[in-house]
Amino acid sequence: MLKIAVPNKGSLSETAAGMLAEAGYSGRRDSRELVFTDARNDVEFFYLRPRDIATYVGSGALDVGITGRDLLLDSESSAQEVAELSFGDSTFRFARPSGAGIELADLSGLRVATSYPGLVGAFLAGHGITTTLVKLDGAVESAVRLGVADAVADVVSTGGTLRKAGLEIFGPVILESTAVLISNGTERPGADTLLRRLQGVLVAREYVLMDYDVHRDHLDAAIALTPGIESPTLSPLADPDWVAVRAMVPRADTNQVMDALYDAGARAILVSAIHAARI
Ligand SMILES: Nc1ncnc2c1ncn2[C@@H]1O[C@H](COP(=O)(O)OP(=O)(O)OP(=O)(O)O)[C@@H](O)[C@H]1O
Numbered sequence: 001m002l003k004i005a006v007p008n009k010g011s012l013s014e015t016a017a018g019m020l021a022e023a024g025y026s027g028r029r030d031s032r033e034l035v036f037t038d039a040r041n042d043v044e045f046f047y048l049r050p051r052d053i054a055t056y057v058g059s060g061a062l063d064v065g066i067t068g069r070d071l072l073l074d075s076e077s078s079a080q081e082v083a084e085l086s087f088g089d090s091t092f093r094f095a096r097p098s099g100a101g102i103e104l105a106d107l108s109g110l111r112v113a114t115s116y117p118g119l120v121g122a123f124l125a126g127h128g129i130t131t132t133l134v135k136l137d138g139a140v141e142s143a144v145r146l147g148v149a150d151a152v153a154d155v156v157s158t159g160g161t162l163r164k165a166g167l168e169i170f171g172p173v174i175l176e177s178t179a180v181l182i183s184n185g186t187e188r189p190g191a192d193t194l195l196r197r198l199q200g201v202l203v204a205r206e207y208v209l210m211d212y213d214v215h216r217d218h219l220d221a222a223i224a225l226t227p228g229i230e231s232p233t234l235s236p237l238a239d240p241d242w243v244a245v246r247a248m249v250p251r252a253d254t255n256q257v258m259d260a261l262y263d264a265g266a267r268a269i270l271v272s273a274i275h276a277a278r279i
């Protein structure tokens with residue numbers, strides 16, 4: 001039975017659970033449940049703190065897991081990223097009081113507060129900068145005002161928390177993070193199915209199905225606008241001069257592609273949602 005680690009709380013938990021449900025897995029109904037067996041799919045879910053997931057997967061205790069790239073790197077576990085999951089995006093940045101030094105080198109000899117000492121320590125070491133890392137559990141933005149640090153390194157999403165604390169981002173991006181599927185590299189039955197199902201959910205969210213009719217004279221121009229993933233499907237119509245085309249189109253481009261197809265002579269352009277996919 002494939003053992004899967006999933007976030008039990010925090011920013012990633014709800015979306016991860018929703019994605020697994022969309023991928024056809026059953027999950028816990030009670031948020032206090034620590035383990036849930038989905039016998040039909042031959043998998044077992046372990047609900048863990050996102051910060052601990054890479055440790056469990058890297059050690060081999062669990063087979064695969066969903067966590068943040070920043071948490072994976074911070075853990076220094078041997079688990080590896082298998083796929084990006086298109087949610088939980090954030091950047092990891094340094095910040096200092098507004099008006100303070102703006103170069104990374106200005107951090108030398110200063111105290112930097114963070115909940116991600118593994119990630120930040122490795123980054124600073126890679127840049128040859130020595131600081132004192134102050135390890136905090138959360139709300140690190142308060143560390144400067146309260147006098148325990150001179151700068152912070154933390155997850156930034158909207159930047160609102162930093163602004164309210166009177167801090168300003170500076171220096172290079174430490175990391176672009178996103179939710180990822182991780183594994184310990186051991187081949188386990190069911191792991192490929194999980195990956196394909198999650199990728200199917202992403203495709204179903206990111207693409208729509210577009211159908212249209214076009215005169216054969218304009219077919220090449222229309223196909224150039226809708227190349228699909230492999231190649232579009234062509235079907236004959238009762239009128240031999242016309243052909244029906246079906247292709248997957250990135251959801252974000254739907255209206256631009258419809259406009260361009262219409263201008264290229266396509267008619268009866270229909271768009272439908274994809275409920276599930278295996279690419
Ligand atoms: N706005 C955000 N705040 C915090 N983490 C975020 C945010 N957006 C995405 N993430 C990602 O979520 C993961 C952190 O999740 P985690 O559950 O540990 O912390 P949290 O969401 O801050 O919850 P808590 O502070 O309650 O423990 C990281 O991978 C981080 O990059």
Ligand SMILES: O=P(O)(O)OC[C@H]1O[C@H](OP(=O)(O)OP(=O)(O)O)[C@H](O)[C@@H]1O
Binds near residue numbers: 154155156
């Ligand atoms: O850029 P923003 O949109 O403001 O989001 C980033 C903030 O959100 C998270 O804090 P969280 O609420 O999880 O509290 P914590 O610091 O105690 O983990 C993170 O640690 C930052 O402080």
Ligand SMILES: [Mg+2]
Binds near residue numbers: 138
């Ligand atoms: Mg937090």
